[in-house]
Amino acid sequence: MKTETSQDSLISLILPIALIFGLDLLLSLNVEGGGEGRETTPLEIGLKVIVGYLAAGTEIAAAVVIGTAVIRGIAAYLRLLFSRSKQHFDATQGVRLQLGRVLALGLEFTVASDILRTAVAPTRQDILDLGAIVLLRTLLNYFLEREIQQGEQRRLPESELDRSRR
Template sequence: MKKEGSQDSLINVILPLALILGLALLLSLNMEGGGESGVTTPLETWLKVIVGYLAAGTEIAAAVVIGAAVIKGITAYLRLLFSRAKQHFDATEAIRLQLGRVLALGLEFTVASDILRTAVAPTRQDILNLGAIVLLRTLLNYFLEREIQQGEQRRLQQRSTIENVG
C-alpha cells in the first residue's frame, strides 16, 4: 500500500516535469524553411477553407462553453453571497470545482481546434507549434484535473466529518 502511494507521488512529480521539459524543448527548436513547397492544389485549398471553418466553430464552441460556465458560476456565487446560508465555504468550493470541470472541457475544445488547423498539409514548423500548444494545454489540464480531484476529496472528507459528528 505504501509502495503504491510513493509511486503515485513520484508520478505526480515526474509527469509535470516531463511535460514542462518537452514544452521547453519544442519551443527551443526553431525550424527555418518549414518544408512547404509553395504549390497547392485546388483540393488542398478547399480543404484548408473547410477545416478553417471547422476550427473556428470549435473555438466558438469552446468560448460558448467557458462563457456559459463563467456566467453560471457568477450567478450561483452572487445568489450564495446574498443568501444567509451557513455552508458558504462548501458551496463556493462546489462552484469552483464545477467551473474547473468546464474549463477542462474548454481546453479540450481548443486542443481539437489546434489539431484541425494543422490537419491539412502541415509543415514541420506547424507540427512543432502544435506539439508545443498541445503540451502546454495538456499541462494546464493536468494541473486543473489534479486540483479538481483534491477539491472533491476535501469535500468528501468534510461531509464525512459532518455526518460523523451529526
C-alpha cells in the same frame, strides 16, 4: 500501500517537470523552410478552407462553453454571497469545482481546434507548434484535473459527516 503513495507522489512530481521540459524543447526548435516551396492543389486549398471553418466553430464552442460557465459560476457565487447559509465555504468549493470541470472541457475544445488547423498539409513548423500548444494545454489540464480530484476528495468526507448527523 505506502509504496503506491510514494510512486504516485514521484509520478506527480516527474510528469509536470517532463512536460515543461518537453514544452521548452519544442518551443526552442525552429524549423525553417518547412514546405513554403511546395505546390498546393485546389483540393488542398478547399480542404484548408473547410477545416478553417471547423476550427473556428470549435473555438467558438470553447468560448461559449467557458463563457457560460463563468457567468453561471458568478451567478452561483453571488447567490451564495447574499444567502444566509453557514455552508458558504463548502458551497464556494462546489462552484469552484464545477467551473474547473468546465474549464477542462473548454481546454479540450481548444486542443481539438488546434489539431484541426494543422490537419491539412502541415509543415514541420506547424507540427512543432501544435506539439508545443498541445503540451502546454495538456499540462494545464493535468493540474486542473488534479485540483478537481483533490477538491472532490476534500468534499466527500464533509458530505458523509453531514449525512451521519441527520
